[in-house]
Amino acid sequence: MDIDNILQFISELKANNNREWFAENKARYDRVRAAFEQICKDLITEISTFDETIKHVEVKDCIFRIYRDTRFSNDKTPYKTHFGVYIASAGGRKSQHAGYYLHLDPTGCFLSVGIWCPDPTMLKALRQSVYDNIDELNEIRSSPDFSQYFNGFYEEDKLKTVPRGFPKDFPEAELLKLKHYLVDYPLDETILHAPDFVSRVAQIAKCGYPFNRFLNYTVDEVVN
Numbered sequence: 001m002d003i004d005n006i007l008q009f010i011s012e013l014k015a016n017n018n019r020e021w022f023a024e025n026k027a028r029y030d031r032v033r034a035a036f037e038q039i040c041k042d043l044i045t046e047i048s049t050f051d052e053t054i055k056h057v058e059v060k061d062c063i064f065r066i067y068r069d070t071r072f073s074n075d076k077t078p079y080k081t082h083f084g085v086y087i088a089s090a091g092g093r094k095s096q097h098a099g100y101y102l103h104l105d106p107t108g109c110f111l112s113v114g115i116w117c118p119d120p121t122m123l124k125a126l127r128q129s130v131y132d133n134i135d136e137l138n139e140i141r142s143s144p145d146f147s148q149y150f151n152g153f154y155e156e157d158k159l160k161t162v163p164r165g166f167p168k169d170f171p172e173a174e175l176l177k178l179k180h181y182l183v184d185y186p187l188d189e190t191i192l193h194a195p196d197f198v199s200r201v202a203q204i205a206k207c208g209y210p211f212n213r214f215l216n217y218t219v220d221e222v223v224n
Contacts, residue, residue, distance in 0.1 A: 002035040003104070003192050010081055011106045017077040029066070036104070037063065039198060040085045046202035047100060051209050053089035053216070061092030081105065089216075096122060096223055098181070098215035100205045109192060111201055113150070113208030114182035115215055122222055127163060127176050129218040134172050140214055145207040150183035181215055183208065 009032045013022070022029065040059045048054040064084040070076045086092060088099025096119075101112040118126060130137055140146055157179035162168045166176050191200050 002032075002039065003197060006032045006036055006083060006104055007106045007109075007192075010083065010104070013079055014081045014106070017079055017081065019078055022079060033066075036083050036085075040087070040102070042198045043085075043100075043102065043202060043205075044087055046198060047087060047205050049202075050206050051212070053097070054087060057087060057089060057092055059085075061094070062087050064093055090223075097219050098212040100208070100212075102201065109187040110184045111187060111204050111208075112154070112182055112184040113205060113211055114154075114180070115219075116154070116180050116182050118181070122219065123179065125218050125222050126181055126215065127166070127178075129215075130172070130175050130181075131166055131170065133214070134175075137175075137214060138172070140210045143210070146210065149185040149204050149207050150211075152183070153178055154180045154182040154184060156180065183211065 009025075009028060012025075016022075037059050040063060044054055044057055044059065044062070048057075062085045064080070064086070066079050066083075068075075068078055068080055070078065082103055082105035084101065084103050086095070086099055086101045088095035088097045090097055096115075098113070098115045101116070103110050103112070115122075115126070141150075153175070155178065159177040159179070162170065162173045162176055166173070170176065185204055187201070191197065194200050
């Protein structure tokens, strides 16, 4: 199975993260990379059935490179030890838009929906949108489809206090402290080994689509 082969390769790469081993296993990497590209292509096709902004996104723009940029890092290992793809309109992995991120890693696979690490201008606009449209966001969050998979936001780097310009007594003040507007769902063995893996992941993405649509109203206003 492609997922098993991909995860097995990554496991071995983690234990042998050096250029010599990678060179010896380059043909094998090319095979699992091609398998991952096909998974991503199929996922783009399925997501585009409910999110029309994804229809013309190309796989090559979405998949992250396996090679690490070590110039400014104390960790000099040359390769990433996961496979990742960010499916989003207007640039794929380089897009500012909310999208869908699939992460394959032997230590934990997951699907994320939303925006990771928006720049300061975008983050400020997103916080304002959350403040101005909290009822709409809460309706999305509490819907049965969304809440069956997503039950909280990604809280890394979260502020300790409400950002300047917003009232401290705002009922959903914790949402204004976020640095990322992102939710994720872990992919367990039953999903990873399902013959309809792509369809299962796409179904989860579909339940997160209203959240992306909510965020992208603001993104479109900022970038256009």
